[in-house]
Amino acid sequence: MEPTPSQTIGPFLHIGLPWPDGAHVVAGDTPDAIWIRGAVYDGAGELVPDALVETWQADPDGTFDHPDSPGRCEFRGFGRCPTDDNGEYEIRTLLPGAVDGQAPHIDVSVFARGLLNRVITRIYFPHLLDDGDPLLDTVPEDRQHTLIAQRTDDGYRFDIHLQGPNETVFFDL
Template sequence: MSDEQRNREAALTDRVVASFASTPDPRLREVMQSLTRHLHAFLREVRPTGSEWQEAIAFLTDAGHITDERRQEFILLSDVFGASMQTVTMNNEADGAATESTVLGPFFIDGSPPIPLGGDISFGATGQPCWVEGTVTGTSGKPVPDARIEVWEADDDGFYDVQYGDDRTAARGHVFSEPDGSFRFWALVPTPYPIPHDGPVGRLLAATGRSPLRASHLHFMVIAPGFRTLVTHIFVRGDELLERDSVFGVRESLVKDFVAQAAEIPTPDGRDLGGREWSRVRFDIVLAEGGA
């Protein structure tokens, strides 16, 4: 590349950066100027052709078209690039014994049904029953009462309720911790499933030889006044996908033992499972102090 060409490209970058210099909000100015520098640096390194640029625009357009109130393709795109997990990592600094955070994922929705302690979030979703229990405490070890514990997961076929399109609510709900911080509920043993891969993100993964599969997990969001809101999962120990989760969401501290129970073993609450095998897992949650 000639010096003249290099200087022309650098001058264009400088002009675009300067165009944001009068942005009133300092943070927005910082973000836009940094984004411009990095984007132009990427373009000047990769040097896309005109047709490649058009293909990239078409990809983003497709992502927008497939996104609706039930599906967020841009979250998927962020997830598979590890951008979601990096943002989580940067915004949730290590805080002693506090439970680690991980990605929210695209299938959380507000308005989950309340269930009593010891109740069942499955609401008819397919899968092996799993007794989940634990406590919510602060890093001091003091119990956190009345913490709202949102839980959601895919069914045994690998689908969340919102993916069915029939307005069902299943494998989703919330409980509140007791005065001693304890909680308990029935869920399903998590199983591996693919992130939605029938759209542009799926085509990207296929073109790059990457799997869309996520390691088996159960989602949690824990909210309590005076504590940082926790968004996390627990994962199934022994799952072969732990090392290659498609959204890079696995943390070793969140890998738990889902202990299989024979059908004849009594359940903790005396529930009759009709002769089915079941499992149990313990997840003790430690919240970091601070705002949301």
């Protein structure tokens, strides 16, 4: 007997999982709203036009809309955006606040063809890292830049590289 050929999942995640408010964590007229924009690249450096990017974050005061959050708020904090034909995604949100001694960050999950499980990373903001971050401090210094967004005119850019020489740091949760 010969082994059954392996198969990858998708490309259906970007079709089946989006939801109406997906890319809009906050409404367009929300004061201080920013855009997080970027692209998803595969191991060959090619854009991934059928990935799905999810974000989860605290509000600007560092609280979550979750029963276990001590300062529970009304901020949804969740975004979901499929990549477009050019591999690009965008999320409209607010800058997060610090949580439990961690620098302000946004948690990111990426679902894509060829991945049997999501990959998880974080977005940090260069001007909000003054006091460091216990998780970021565990990442080798020469790889930390893969977790730090770059400022743009209306927010930040955060590209995600699934593999290769520019691979984004992913966390095993």
